Amino acid sequence: MKVSTEEMRSLLKTYFIMGSQNCDEDPREVLKDAIHGGITLFQFREKGDQALVGEEKIRLAKELLEICKHYQVPFIVNDDIDLALKINADGVHIGQDDEPAEQVRKKIGDKILGISAHNQEEVEAAINQGADYIGTGPVFPTETKKDTEAVQGTILVQELRKQGISIPIVGIGGITPENAASVVKGGADGVSVITAISKAKSPKEQARLLKAAVDSVMQ
Numbered sequence: 250m251k252v253s254t255e256e257m258r259s260l261l262k263t264y265f266i267m268g269s270q271n272c273d274e275d276p277r278e279v280l281k282d283a284i285h286g287g288i289t290l291f292q293f294r295e296k297g298d299q300a301l302v303g304e305e306k307i308r309l310a311k312e313l314l315e316i317c318k319h320y321q322v323p324f325i326v327n328d329d330i331d332l333a334l335k336i337n338a339d340g341v342h343i344g345q346d347d348e349p350a351e352q353v354r355k356k357i358g359d360k361i362l363g364i365s366a367h368n369q370e371e372v373e374a375a376i377n378q379g380a381d382y383i384g385t386g387p388v389f390p391t392e393t394k395k396d397t398e399a400v401q402g403t404i405l406v407q408e409l410r411k412q413g414i415s416i417p418i419v420g421i422g423g424i425t426p427e428n429a430a431s432v433v434k435g436g437a438d439g440v441s442v443i444t445a446i447s448k449a450k451s452p453k454e455q456a457r458l459l460k461a462a463v464d465s466v467m468q
């Protein structure tokens with residue numbers, strides 16, 4: 250059933266996003282380690298030139314979903330709505346260039362719907378289309394996604410909060426344990442990261458540090 254706004258807010262605290270293309274080690278081990286470090290939400294984002302496709306992608310998605318189910322960490326699928334429905338994921342994340350949000354909402358029912366937004370108009374549209382949360386960024390420079398919008402810090406989130414827009418928002422882009430607190434101080438409910446965890450010597454330790462940084466602001 251539908252997550253409440255406050256439940257969604259807390260799920261965004263330490264949001265790990267990963268595909269096999271982001272890992273040097275076995276993605277299943279990286280995910281398990283990150284979960285032990287305390288991630289609150291996981292997104293399967295198998296995308297880009299090294300990404301798996303077809304049956305291999307579906308198989309990996311199912312394996313990572315099983316791991317998340319075991320530890321009761323909700324599982325979000327990026328872009329691929331059909332895959333999300335096929336494996337009964339907990340939700341989807343779409344960008345401005347994906348399937349229109351109204352259509353996606355019809356397909357997924359009460360599953361979590363996350364939408365990327367980079368300016369006020371896109372945020373307001375996403376809210377009107379029934380997004381459960383917004384992903385904004387890139388907050389800091391990142392190598393992970395080649396075609397990002399301009400680096401924006403937390404300017405947009407600060408502006409939205411000043412206007413009393415309270416939808417759950419997660420920051421993304423170049424976030425590390427060192428800068429994570431500033432993202433939450435800027436008004437985000439949490440941080441979403443790829444490389445800081447997926448390429449870490451200890452994904453567990455990085456997840457733990459990220460979560461501690463976010464919680465250090467929450468009090």
Ligand SMILES: Cc1ncsc1CCOP(=O)(O)O
Pocket residue numbers: 386387390391392393394397421422423424441442443444445
């Ligand atoms: C998917 C995405 N959207 C904006 S930046 C980004 C990549 C974030 O990756 P990293 O956490 O490694 O900077």
Ligand SMILES: C=C1C=NC(C)=NC1=N
Pocket residue numbers: 264266292294327342344363365383384385419421441
């Ligand atoms: C582009 C993205 C922005 N935000 C989030 C949470 N996930 C994404 N894939």
Ligand SMILES: [Mg+2]
Pocket residue numbers: 327328342343344345346347
């Ligand atoms: Mg997309």
